[in-house]
Structure formats: structure tokens, C-alpha cells
Amino acid sequence: MKKVIIIGGGQVGSYLAHLLIEKGCQVLIVDNRPAVLEKLRSEFPESMIICGDGSDTQILEQAHVDDTDVLAVVTGNDEANLVVATIAKYEYGINKVIARVNNPKNDWLFTIEMGVDKKVNQADILGHIVFDEI
Template identity: 80%
Template sequence: MKKVIIIGGGQVGAYLANLLIEKKCEVLIVENRPSVLERLYQEFDAKLIIKGDGSDTQILEKAQIFESDTVAVVTGSDEVNLVAATIAKYEYGIERVIARVNNPKNDWLFTIEMGVDKKVNQADLLGHFVFDEML
């Protein structure tokens, strides 16, 4: 069974958590915003939620990062996503690190050298989808 840490519990993180739980993955969500945490506690079992900053090594260790196969960094901040991805890959040797790109201008930063195995650039995906549908 895959063990996944999701850093960022907003709409994307919560949606991803539900998808992974459906597929029988073990999931932990790391979030630090009080209003988002309140919603997460209503939607998920409290044992699946870690309160804290996903770029803090103590929080990552509390989330059992050493036992995780994958880390998905999906916060709304490219800076946080890059820092957390770099830490997950190079401090903890996580096999698969997936990171969300919020600002398309930052896409070039999300590389394997920064700890990102796979990047998801929502603006780029949506832009290409709309363009393809216009043709």
C-alpha cells in the first residue's frame, strides 16, 4: 500500500486526499492555516491531519516522512512547494516528489535538481486544454 504525504490541505490537497483514500492509499495531510484545518477536521479523520508547516523537518518527521513513498506538495505558494520538495527529496530520500506550480513563470524552477520528480502546472494544463478545444 502506498503511503503519501500531502503538503497543503486546501481544495487541491483535500481532493487529492479523497482520491488516494478511495484507491486505498495511506494518506497524511500537512496544513498550517487554521481555517483550512477546521474544514479538514470536518472532512477527514483527525489522525490523517498534521498541523504545521510542510517545510519544517520536525513536522515532516511527525508525519512519518521516513515511511512515505510519495510526497505531493500542493500548497498555493511556489516558494513553499519548492522548499518542501527539496527537503523531501534530498533530506529524506523520498522516491517520488510531485509539486504544484502556481505561477507559470516559475515553471522552470520545478526540476529534479530542486527535488521535483513531476510538476503539475495547472495554468499550463488548462491553457493547452482550452486551446486544443478551440481547434
Template identity: 55%
Template sequence: MKVIVVGGGQVGTYIAKALIDSGNTVTVIEKRAASLTQLQTLFPIDCVIAGDSTNPKVLEQAGIVDADVIALVTGADEMNLVTSTIAKFEYGVPRVIGRVNNPKNEWLFTAEMGIDIKVSQANLLANIIIDQIDLDHMVTLMRLNQGDNSIVQATITQHSKLANHYIRDISALNDTVIIAIKRGNETIIPKGDTLIKVNDHVLAYTGIDGGQLFA
């Protein structure tokens, strides 16, 4: 499949790598200079497009005319929605997947806005983290890819490598994506400037050694 990933942050980078490893043709669109620099060290130059995904010329440069899927995973709901509308109704992309960052905006992610599939991190967290789970220990909730990758839940202790660090500063997260954080009664959709605190309940997608981050 030919896939366009819009957003080259932590989530977008992980998705792009996984898709390429699965044999797909992937192009990543990113407009932030810092993220572009990192992407260009990870992927071939022709797989990374610099620009704003709401600009049709940028989308065409990324190959949207014959794309099978576009995944909109930026941290800005408004950008994901505008791009989804252009992708679906101007270029007829068969499958448009949109990331919902703010749960209050979830109602906007509909077929009328060009979204075929919406992914809400907050809802994923709410549906998985339930009172019956023992939050004092790391829990493996789902194993993926024949056991090499997992969705795990863990409580951050004062000894954890993640404690009191901003997500953007944690180099060990190369093979781990923080999906959501539960802090008291608050559900947090993590971004680069999110500070992970002691006693946070973290939901993460990680590789086989990812559990060491929570030790």
C-alpha cells in the same frame, strides 16, 4: 502506498479524499487554522498534521521517513519548492510531485530542486482550451474513473451558480475542483479569493452532477 499531501485547501483535500478512497494511506499537512478545522471534519484526526511543511519535525510527524510519495499542492510556490528539496535530499522520498501556481516559476520545478513531476495548471489549460472549441457550451474534455468524474470546460453565464462568487464562498464545490480560468487573454490560477465572473472560461474536474454548477 503511503502518501503525504502538503496543502489542505480545495485541491489538497480533493486529492487526499481520492487517494484514501483508492486504498492509500494519506496524511495531510496544513498550517492554516481555518483549513485545519475543515480537514479535521473530513478526515480522521491522525491523518491531519498541523504545521509548516518546511519544518523537518513536522514532516517527520507526518511519516516522511517511510513515505512513498509526497504531493506539494499549496498555493505558495516557494513553500512547495523548499519542501520538495527537503523531502528528496534529506529523506529520499521516491516520488515528489510539485504544483506550479505561477507559470513564471515553472523553470524552478526541476530535479535539482527535488521535483520528480511538476503539475502546472496554466499549461494544462493552455494545452486544452484551443480556438476550435465552442466556448458557448460546456464541453466534456476527458472522462475519468469509468465515467463518474470528468474534466470539463464551460463558459460562465449570468445564470450560472458560480457567477460573481469567490471560490472560497461556493459550498457546492465540494466535489468540484476549479483547475484554471481563462479571462480574455489572461490565464488565472484560481485560489480561494478568486472571483468567478460572467464570460469566464472555466476548466474544472468534477463529479457526475458537476455540470449543474455551470447551468
């Protein structure tokens, strides 16, 4: 069973968690926003939720980040996503770090040198789909 830690429990993070659970993955979600945590608690068992800042090494250690297969950083803040990706890759040696790109102008920063194995730039993906349909 693959273990996945999701940093960011908003709409994208909770949707991702549901998909991964359906696929048989073990999922932990990290977020520190009270309203988001309340919503997460209505959808998932408390054991799947960690309250805290995903860039805090103590929180990452609480999530057993050193024993995870994939870390998905999907917050709405590119800077936070890059910080967590870098920490996960270079401090904990996470094999696969996937990060969300919110602002397309920041796409160039999401590289393997910054700890990102795979980036997801929603605006770029949507733009290519629209172009392909023209």
C-alpha cells in the same frame, strides 16, 4: 498500500486526499492554517491531519516522511512548494515528489535538481486543453 503525504490541505489538497483514499492509499495531510485545519477535521479523521509547517523537518518527521512512497506538495505558494520538495528529496530521499506550480512563470524552477520528480502546472495544462479544442 501506498503511503502519501500531502503538504497543503486547501481545496486542492483535500480533493487529492479524497481521491487517494478512494484508491486505497494511506494519506496524511499537513497544514498550519486554522481555518483549513477546521475544514479538514470536518472531512477526515484527526489521525490523518498534522498541524504544522510542511517545510519544518520536525513536522515532516512527525509525518514519518522517511517511510512514505509519495510526497505531494500542493500549497498555493510556489516558494514553499520548492522548499518542501528540496527537503523531501535531498534530506529524506523520498522516491517520488510531486509539486504544484501556481505561477506559470515559476515553471522552470520545478526540476529534478530542485527535488521535483513531477510538476503540475494547472495553467499550462488548461492552456493545452483549450488549444487542443480550438
